[in-house]
Every structure is written in C-alpha cells, then in structure tokens.
Amino acid sequence: MEAEPTSELIRTQLRRLRVNAELSQEEFGKLVHYSGSQVSAVELGQRPLDRLFLKRADEVLNTGGLLTSLLKMAERDRQPSWFRPWLEAERxxxxxxxxxxxxxxxxxxxxxxxxxxIRADDMLSDGEVEKRLAVRMDRQSILDQSQPPKLVAVIEEPVLRRADEGFRGLMTQQIAHLVDCVERSHISVHVIPTEISSHVGLAGPFTLARGDDGGWVGYLEHQLGGTSVDKGEDVAILLARWESVRSEALPRRQSVELMKEVMSSWS
Structure with missing residues (x-):
C-alpha cells in the first residue's frame, strides 16, 4: 500500500510543476509518452505512481530528480517496520x-x-517483485556517494558455482560485476573456498554497519524477514563471528582469481 502523505505530495508537486511549465495534461502527456487521460489519472491518484513516468517527468520539467527522489522516500516508508532501522543504519x-x-x-x-x-518467492506478484527490486537497486546508491562506506563482503564458493546451464549467463554477468566492484578501493569481496567444509558463519547471513559515532549495528536475515541488533553483547558476538568468518576467506586477489576461474570454467 502506498505511503499516502508522501504519495500525495508527489502528485501535488507534479501538478504544480506541470502548471508552472504552462503545459496542459495532453501536452505534458505527449512529452512523457502518456495520454492526457493517463496523466490526469496519475495526478488524481487513480493510477499508481510509476517510476519510469516520474523519471520522464523530472527530465521534461527539469526538476533535478525531485519526483523520483520523493518516490524513493515513499518506497522507504512502505518498508516493514522491522526493516526501517536497518535501512537507516545502512544509509x-x-x-x-x-x-x-x-x-x-x-x-x-x-x-x-x-x-x-526476489522472484523465487512465488507468493509475490510481478508488480511486488519490481517494487522490491527497485528498493534493492536504490540501496546500492550508497556505494556511489562521494564518501561511500567501506564495504567488505564474504561469500561462499558454492554460491558462485550454483548455476545450471540456463542460469549461467546471468551468473556470469553477476560474477563479472563482483570483479568490477573489487576494482573500487572501498569494496572488497572475499571467497571462502569449498574445502572449508564447516565454520560458524554457516548458521546464517548477517551484516554489520558502523556509524559516524563508531558504534555498530547488526542485521540478521531469516525466512520471515530480518532483525536489527543493537544490544552491546549481541553486537559483540556478531563482531567476533565476523572475524572468524573473515579469517576463513581467501585474500582479495586470490578471491578475484577464483571468481575469474569460475567464469572461465563455463566457457
């Protein structure tokens, strides 16, 4: 369900910007590849806000990305209450x-x-899949900031190799993206090789975020969503487990060589 206050703000700003540009709904619709009636439906709240429509509207109205930025805010507002603290810590x-x-x-x-x-969850509609995808892609923008966080990720070798013939093209693209990411000074990816058969991390995924104040917050994923962790003793356990997991992984250069080897083995 849309976050009504933010969504209504977007519609109000859209109408104001269009009128200030002295464009009728029909004229504006032609510029953004919508009909005049579709523009009217968006402005009246009879049609859902659409990311591509707002992106075109920002370009036509020269807003500097205002409308799409407001949509991102609305999408964050729609996130489950258990996820919002982590989104803020990550941001x-x-x-x-x-x-x-x-x-x-x-x-x-x-x-x-x-x-x-995301689509592996067969309870989600196509529209919900795309909404969740948009939020996930938007989250990645923190890595493109002028002062991005230092990201260190540890993954398992079987994750790289888990691809049947129909999935290998997609997985090759994904691994190539990881290799490109590692070329950025603030991103490191380390791989735990298959021969490491058991370690504490296999109990489940987790992420740790360190803020400007030096404090850490953790996040645990599970089948029903996730849990933010900020109690001192719990965060200390996650930090200790991180050190254990990181110690099992290959160094940065060897990890990249392994990723490239996986791609070459398929070709």
Whole structure:
C-alpha cells in the first residue's frame, strides 16, 4: 500500500510543476509518452505512481530528480517496520561488513540476479517483485556517494558455482560485476573456498554497519524477514563471528582469481 502523505505530495508537486511549465495534461502527456487521460489519472491518484513516468517527468520539467527522489522516500516508508532501522543504519554507515552463505549480498547484486532472487518467492506478484527490486537497486546508491562506506563482503564458493546451464549467463554477468566492484578501493569481496567444509558463519547471513559515532549495528536475515541488533553483547558476538568468518576467506586477489576461474570454467 502506498505511503499516502508522501504519495500525495508527489502528485501535488507534479501538478504544480506541470502548471508552472504552462503545459496542459495532453501536452505534458505527449512529452512523457502518456495520454492526457493517463496523466490526469496519475495526478488524481487513480493510477499508481510509476517510476519510469516520474523519471520522464523530472527530465521534461527539469526538476533535478525531485519526483523520483520523493518516490524513493515513499518506497522507504512502505518498508516493514522491522526493516526501517536497518535501512537507516545502512544509509549512514561508514563501514559495512556482510556475510551470506547462500547468496550474493544485496548491495552487490546485479539487477537480473536480484530479480531472480526476489522472484523465487512465488507468493509475490510481478508488480511486488519490481517494487522490491527497485528498493534493492536504490540501496546500492550508497556505494556511489562521494564518501561511500567501506564495504567488505564474504561469500561462499558454492554460491558462485550454483548455476545450471540456463542460469549461467546471468551468473556470469553477476560474477563479472563482483570483479568490477573489487576494482573500487572501498569494496572488497572475499571467497571462502569449498574445502572449508564447516565454520560458524554457516548458521546464517548477517551484516554489520558502523556509524559516524563508531558504534555498530547488526542485521540478521531469516525466512520471515530480518532483525536489527543493537544490544552491546549481541553486537559483540556478531563482531567476533565476523572475524572468524573473515579469517576463513581467501585474500582479495586470490578471491578475484577464483571468481575469474569460475567464469572461465563455463566457457
């Protein structure tokens, strides 16, 4: 369900900007590739807000991205209450440490990989899949800031190799993206090789965020969503487990060589 206050603000701003530009709904619709009646439906709240429509509206009205930024706010407002504290911790983090035993971490997923992961939940409609995908892709923008957080991710080698013939093209794209990410000084990806058969991280994925104040917050994923962790003793346990998991992984250069080896083995 849309966050009504923010959604209504977007519609109000859209109408104001269009009128100030001296464009009728028909004229504006032609510029954004919508009909006049569709523009009217958006402005009246009879049609859901659409990311592509607002992106075109920002370009036509020269808003500097105002409308799409407001939509991102609305999407954050729609996130479950248990997820919002973590989104804020992630957004303001100076350091991020992430371990996942079965998937590529969300901040490093390609759009196609992320869509496939989200779509695996057959209870989601196509529209809900795309909404969740948009939020996940938006979260990655923290890595493109002028002062991005230092991200260190640890993944398992079987995650890289888990791809049948129909999935290998998508997985090749994903691994190539990881290799490209590692070329950025603030991103490190380390792989735990298959021969490490048991370690404490296999109990489940977790992420740690360190804020400007030096404090850490943790996040645990599970089948019903996730849990933010801020109690001192619980965070201390996660930090200790992170050190254990990180010690099992290959160094940065060897991890990249392994990722490239996986891709070459398929070709």
């Amino acid at each position: 303001t983090a100076r350091q991020l440490r992430c371990y996942h035993p079965t998937l590529i971490p969300g901040l490093l997923q390609t759009e196609n990989y992320a869509r496939a992961v």
